[in-house]
Amino acid sequence: MEVKPEEKAEIEEPEIEYVSYGGEHHLPLIMNLVDQELSEPYSIFTYRYFVYLWPQLSFLAFHKGKCVGTVVCKMGEHRNTFRGYIAMLVVIKPYRGRGIATELVTRSIRMMMESGCEEVTLEAEVTNKGALALYGRLGFIRAKRLFHYYLNGVDAFRLKLLFPPPRQVL
């Protein structure tokens, strides 16, 4: 828990620019954000795996030219379902609480839906109230609890969003 109050950046809503992953020049921005904010270290191979195979699923949020948030995802066949997976979601502290994360996730999910995914999943720490609330609002359910999933011994929820089945053509 942060004790010292974070200075909130003063911004107007339309000032956030959302961009789809555009190439290698975006990679260091994503890596910097994720390395800073998330506890597990990822090798560069991990980043490349996601952004090279599914560039259309990763998005960056810019404010006045500075990258303030990112989402990195994948999708694929998993046990007879075509499923999307949200691997990383980060928004830097001064920009939180403004719906930037929600917007990033929404864009990615929309793309997954258009690509034919039947569902979307991710894991989140059971103590990460912010993430759980965000995904809860989007309609994710807690499909499973994973015991001691993280190295610090914290459990995780597997969150799942089920897309409605495609309408039958009459």
Next chain:
Amino acid sequence: MADKPVYEEASIDGQPSKLASIPASDTTVWADASPLLQAACAGLRDGELIHGDNFNLFAAMSALEIMDPKMDSGIVCTYYSIDEAIENGAAPIPISLDSTIDVCRTIDIMDHLLACEAAWHKGHSLAQTVFSCIYLLRLDRTAPHALLHSYCRIIRATCKAVVSVVSDARTHEEEDLFTLTYGLPLNGDGDDKCLSILNAVEETISRQLRACKATSSKRRLPEDLEPLQSNPNLEEGFCKALLCRLRFRKHFFHVLSCMKRPQGRGLESARKHIASCLTELESILKSADFLRSCFDESCEGDIDDKTTASGFEPIGFDAMLNSRLSAPTPPRAIKILSWKKAVEYFVKLLHDLDVICSYSLDPHLESLLRFVVQFQKSQPDLVARSHLQLLLVQDGKLYGRDPFFAVINKAAALPEATKNHDIQKNESFLQLGMLVMNLLKILCTNAAWQRRKLGKFLQDWRVIYVQLELAFRNEYGEVSSSSNDENTCMKIFQHILLWVEEQTFWIAFRFLILGFELELYSTGEYCMVYWYLYAVLIKLAEKTHLMMAVSHDTAKRKGKKKKDSPKDLARESRIPPAVLFLQCYICLAEGLTMYLSRCLLL
């Protein structure tokens, strides 16, 4: 590529290269790959990637960036090897030439080992916790130091015993980390004598304690005994601090040995040792005040975070030495539990083990299931749960004693005589026995895994019901009048079919309830969950009631005539308490469903 050994030239910055410590041999040679890498840098343009078919997420996540200390376990922190660490004095024997400091540091090592052990139990690797102790990694060299040597031996023997119990219980997923001992020196020659070695040391210190008390009260003892350490004012405190630590280890080892005895024969003895352990843990906690005050220097930082009672950092530990053995994934720094939390952990573990040891080994399955469910409410850790599982299921029998067909027979309210019936050799009944065995094992696992497994398990119970029903209809579908044995077989089938249904609904009920404990339901889903509970409970109550009616019938048919007295009829119409209880649940579930559905509408 260069084909001559170039390690003499490999030191780029002019310092004598450490690479000389990894020399080329007859079959290996060092080659300078710098030109190759240099050329490769220009081989790909910005944004290009070579993607092999087997480059999947697992490969990417397991890949390492060489020289990134978070990922590269070959990156040396302090020492290349255990031997180098020892050569550089990381684990001195004796710890200090000053006997007082030596004793003090030994106690620190003991405390830190306890903290490491608790951290291991809680889910970290053995290699990064208990076996981060250099003394433990080279136990033989501690031989001149009786105290350290005996303590390390019993720790090693204890860890081996605990690994054995948890391995036998078969762990799953994240809990698999616990039993990873590859490469660690867990098997020691002579560890079976660890208790006698410990007893000898305990005896000496007891005599030293008596001697110093005698001196203080001006009475002289005939023994000409060397004191534990050189400061007479601290002798009593140190002796006591050591004794409770040694005794705790002794009694804990006994607990494990007793609980291992088959068919629960050692449970009563185990309880006595558990009580002793708890007493010694209290003494250990009390010793902290003395240990913190025996030197003028006080330790820095918050005492509550320290891994030792004295607050000082222990000598002789290096978690990175075993980094290659810690886990399949690259090692990350882990936080060892604080000493206080470690003691708390062991107190809880001992209480959980005590609950297991107090269990009466009830042959009635319903009581057993209730006991296990109740036990799990205190959220016991892996070691306690493994012990419970091994007590319940041994040699394919309940408590190693009751064959599962007999258990099912009793649970299905069949007469005692049928428990040895040949029908148990029937494939479906054998499978049913396995299902009951697996159910008990599943109920001993952690709640998260348990719920997922129970959900899948429902399918197996449904299948066995169908199989049994099919077998029943095939054998007795057309029979009208039948022989005695056929009557018995029919009865067995009927009872057991009913019992299987009851069990299935019980499992469904547990699955739903666990969702609350695991916080899987959002408030918006409660209405739906309670509605499912309502539906399941109605069926469960129905089957339970039928089961009881059928068991009452069995009892009745034993003695009475066919005529029903008014008293009998009255007794029959009374609803058994177990069913009444379920009906209360049904009302609750129904009420909550209605209430929550109104809330949703508003």
